Amino acid sequence: MPAMRQLLWVPGFLLVLAVLVDLMVTCIQAGEGRLNRAVHRALYAALHLVARRSGRRAALAWSTPVLISGSLVMWTALMWLGWTLIFWSQPGALVGADSGQPATFLATFYFVGYTLSTLGLGEIIAPRPLWRILTDIAAISGFFLLTFAITFIVPVAQARADRRELALALHRAGPGAQALIVNAYTDHDRGLHSLTVDLHTVLNRVDAAHLNTPYLHRLRDHQAQDALDLHLPALGEALLILLGALKGECPHGLRRALASVESLSCTFHETQGGRLPPPPPWPDLEPLRKAGLPLRSDAELHAFLREHEDLRRRLRAMSAAGLWTWAEVARPAPGQGGAGNSKSGD
Template sequence: MFRTLLWLPGTLLVVAVLLDLIVTCIQTGEGRLSRAVHQPLYTLLRLTARWTGRRSLLSWSTPVLITGTLTAWTLLTWVGWTLIFWSQPGALLGAESGQPATLIATFYFVGYTISTLGLGEIIAPQPFWRVMTDVAAINGFFLLTFAITFVVPVAQVRTERRELALLLHRAGPGAQQLILNATHDHDRGLNSLVGDLHPLLNRLDAAHLNSPYLHRFHDHDRQDALDLHLPALGEALMIIQGALAGDCPRGLGRALASVDSLSRTFERTQARHPVLRAGEVPPAPDLQPLRDAGLELRSEEDFQKYLRPHAALRARLHAMARAGEWRWDQAATPVADA
């Protein structure tokens, strides 16, 4: 009696994976199943990196999370269809022996069916189960297609993340060094820091809105680390807008809006992680290096007044740097090896 009801949990597993595939690969966001796989794996990886003192372990987040997600989708689909076929005695027979398939044989049959191999060593004698075999094969084809849809965009976006991080690394590093280098070493001045980066920022913002789990992916080298250089850029843009005298560069508001949007998707992705401590705003930047470089600044009082409504954004950027195991002074100070 219990065996004949196994088709119900099996169907639920298959449908759950299909819904998760659709949400994660097509719709904007992250499926519940994918999130349930990502969070423990990511937490374990972070704890291991912190316990061993090796930040480089975080760079394994991409292969670990992708492999974990694909494995979960495949295994749950495999188990689901196994339960469906096993729920009916005699649904599957050995092609040569004509004997009902055992549980292990059913598991084997489902494996080569959803992989679309179709070996034919086990057959479904009844029309209904023949149709279900076709449905399982189609399900396996969808699983493979969605897996490719999941992996390929991740690789593309990671290339763009590294491109932006490398541009900022060479233009900085550090928020104030970004400002100083743009002011003194570029023929377009601060416009080079704002206008040139806006298209890439906009593409990354759209990609992270569509796939927020990208914020869990980290890079090994400092020059590639978006979780270090994006906070530096955000801090630099706020200094330009709130502290520098004179007109703001064109496109500054749009660039800062993209940084703000990226920080908000980070917050939604990492909301349950202890790295995101509510209200932990980094200290106000010391603008003396900019004064020493001859830049004209507004009064300290005016700058502090500007920073107050941006406290939440600065807290998110601070949390982003901490998520990558970076110190805030590495993002904020103008010294490369701070």
Template sequence: MLLRSLLWLPGAVLILVVLLDLLASSMQTGEGRLTRLIHRPLYAAVQALARLTERRSLLAWSGSVLMVGTLTAWVLLSWLGWSLVFWTRPGALVGASTGTPADFWDVLYFVGYTMPTLGLGDLKPVYIGWRLLTDLTALDGFVLITFAISFIVPVAQAQAGRRILALRIHRLGGTAQGLVTTAWYDHPHGLQGLVDDLAVSLNALDAQLKNTPGLYRFHDRRHEESLEISLPALDEALSLIEHALDAPPPRGLRAVRASISSLLDTYRYVHPGTPASPPPLPDLTPLRAAGLPLRGGAEVERAFAALTDRRRVLLDMTRRGGFHWSQVEQVEDCVYPDPGRGITRTAGPRRA
């Protein structure tokens, strides 16, 4: 009996934990601790299943699994918390018509229909204090529903923003060498146009992912919509522009690189740890074949050696998305002038 009289304490803790997590996750202040605890095992299970079955398409379900898992955990923990509170005192709830004290399953049933404010009325609290707690239970259920909606909507918007940016990068060239070559020959404003086109989108995405970092556990089915391959390709392209091309860098390049660095910092918060080895150095052959002015190979190697830690994070991002680094570097179909012959030359893709 003494133990039962103290059950209100763990019940109150469960209710408070859920409310604090709701505030942290729904007010766009980052990822609540409870949400993070829910996401990690669910995400690991989706990743393991995708590896076991060798079906990358399963990763596209990660977002749905995480969202449903989070909402289910919030509801069940709040439900259990309020049930423990009402179970603390025998006879706090009785049958409305019979006056029979409710057992634990009756209490679960009562809390279950009170939280969504259904108010069926076949059970009722006896004393004024328990009646007030019934009101608080209904209010908590209303808050839970409201904040769950405010949690889902920004996540959906940020996920759409990720896809828009990934598609834009894909259409600007898709891969590292493809982005550089396309910008050099086909963009109306050259390399400067590539930087200008993406600067605002990267800043907006950086802000969204700082508010909802759990999106780094979401994946898309199609590679052209996947940030896990487009962002590494873009950063590798910007590294080539800055360190491999023998040409003045476009204005704003450092600012764009800083935005990507901020995105990678958020990624490291969600996925700590990186591969032991960095990805291979980029193949400059497609750029050389396209007639772009390049610096010496040794100079490029030294510059990319200084980017080892950054490129390890990008490699980890690519692998978590179910891709290979070769897909980051491959040259998409593109047509560019052959400076030696004055005709066009096409570089074909080698996509896996």
């Protein structure tokens, strides 16, 4: 047993190293660390299961505090345990400041806790130079953990504000793919350009945020007006309809707007994983024709949409992840009847 105890510094060192690498990958590099991804996927799967079983989308609205708290708790717990194993591996590495007796395991755990938090209470000390230096390194790693925890949290708030700005703009312009087109065409001073050029800036911000922090795709909102996983698929479907069915020249910026939607759908699929659902039903063009839009035939649109089947499947997966049906994504404009819903199931 004493020999085994002296080897505990190895798993302890590996735990500390794993946390530091995970922090740097998650907070500095574009992506998320393996530890953070594992925790997020487990917690998100549990929330999604509760929401599906209960039929309450509100459970998904807890994803932001639950996932962020899960990351912080995981990083802190693993670093705390790692340093505890390192100091506990050598008997006599820590002693009581008053008694001079070797610290127990619980006392070592306590010492590591206040060292990582940089409190420096001094109730337990390291009598030998090597362990004093390691105490300093542990305190620095604790400061490192605190700094990167702030770096992890702050961008999420800004990204969520940008997501809500985009979702709210699309909600008020639609909601729903066909409503976005009809309302832009009939009730906006810039016409269809309101779906392309006017959205470029916020689309690029949201796209860049999700490329840097892909786990944003797991953060859900309860209210429909804030739900990017409802309105982004609607925008993507609307842009595909315009590109594939509109006669004449398409609005300027349409392809750039669609490229941003496609990029967001790709980072969503990379983050969520799993098999993609079948492509959604063909859109019903009748409400758009009634609104006066010059459109090609349904057959021409269907041929075009087959070329973009993967994008439509990713958009459908995104809406399903938020527990939205495709009928809600592709709903027709108010006053256009139910033709758009008659062919759009979940």
